[in-house]
Ligand SMILES: Nc1ncnc2c1ncn2[C@@H]1O[C@H](COP(=O)(O)OP(=O)(O)OP(=O)(O)O)[C@@H](O)[C@H]1O
């Protein structure tokens with residue numbers, strides 16, 4: 001290709017000189033003519049992929065994918081390479097150096113890639129290196145191969161590059177914190193991240209296997225559903241509501257989901273967000289392929305179910321209605337604290353339904369709660385929280401997963417006993433796991449299972465006592481209202497004395513004091 005380019009450079013030099021001395025309009029016509037001439041005789045076509053497309057401060061996805069593809073597939077052919085330990089990558093990323101040319105062959109078609117660098121002419125002084133140098137990859141190929149290159153080679157490069165990036169990428173866990181933005185402005189809420197390194201997987205998650213499979217299938221269908229979501233005109237997002245008692249694996253499930261999909265996790269601490277505007281800013285910064293988590297949504301502000309009293313006059317489940325009515329009825333005065341968050345239900349619903357979800361890219365939002373009944377139905381209606389998943393107390397199937405995880409046991413003679421006890425007792429997987437964990441290296445699996453059985457018996461007794469106490473409580477209340485009814489016109493003191501006497505008699509009978 002060298003000879004052609006030498007002649008071409010000379011031609012360019014001549015034209016540049018002419019450009020300086022000619023009137024602009026004349027130069028325009030000559031330029032068009034030269035362009036046509038070059039196109040007619042040049043047997044090659046060039047396509048340029050800019051790192052930062054004109055008028056954009058966002059790094060081009062295509063540029064990134066090409067860089068990764070070339071680094072992974074063709075770096076052995078290049079003589080000058082750059083090595084980066086890119087932030088968030090698991091391995092050293094290689095890329096070809098500036099002005100280095102490498103060849104690639106695709107289905108017998110040869111193409112050439114070069115990386116070039118330019119300095120934009122600008123009067124603006126930039127503090128960022130990336131604005132000073134603009135890099136691009138240039139793909140050159142023979143004119144007769146245009147169909148195959150544009151038709152399939154390019155999509156091969158882009159999809160391969162993205163797949164490699166996905167494999168190599170280290171997941172991140174983001175949390176929202178308030179910090180200085182470096183410009184001396186007020187403190188600003190921003191995302192900070194650490195490497196996400198949670199070991200939970202669906203294999204180690206203890207729950208009913210059918211339920212688990214259903215969730216995994218749902219996630220797979222979601223990730224493959226780009227076209228489907230487009231067809232039905234729905235934003236490519238899915239909401240999961242995880243509810244259940246403490247220690248049943250809600251947070252563990254989120255980690256397993258993130259590891260399964262290889263998504264980043266954005267753990268949104270709503271109570272730290274000042275208002276809806278701040279929430280909107282945060283949400284815009286959330287990347288694609290992310291799980292946004294709001295843990296303990298019932299505790300996150302006053303958005304759970306309080307609406308203005310007059311809402312009963314309106315259609316309760318009408319979405320517009322819900323958005324109009326600011327559910328977070330607690331005003332600053334009611335809270336008595338101006339510093340508290342002013343996020344409203346409508347703000348949160350906008351967060352889920354609004355601009356953010358329309359900005360493309362697969363996103364999952366997960367709410368967790370211990371008290372599903374406290375949540376506003378608008379917040380968790382299908383379409384927002386598409387799948388409601390109950391994380392329940394430990395069943396035998398879940399116990400088997402934990403026994404495998406903690407003790408490497410598939411079966412044991414004590415399993416039958418444990419199975420029967422689990423049918424009677426509500427115990428969280430967290431409690432089961434705690435009992436199964438050996439307390440010292442010498443502790444055998446047998447002893448761990450024994451510990452669990454003891455704990456289950458204890459829990460059974462405690463449950464019996466608590467049932468008894470509840471019963472007494474209920475009976476006491478019944479008697480109290482009975483006495484009140486009977487007392488009719490009697491004075492308050494007489495009622496109290498009568499009531500106390502009756503209570504003593506009931507309790508004495510209950511605990512056999514007169515025997
Ligand atoms: N279903 C489960 N499978 C495997 N481990 C579990 C499960 N549930 C609980 N655990 C274990 O118990 C610990 C606590 O579980 P986790 O934090 O997921 O519970 P949670 O439902 O989120 O509780 P909370 O409602 O208090 O937030 C975990 O670290 C995990 O080791």
Ligand SMILES: [Mg+2]
Pocket residue numbers: 250251252295368
């Ligand atoms: Mg949790």
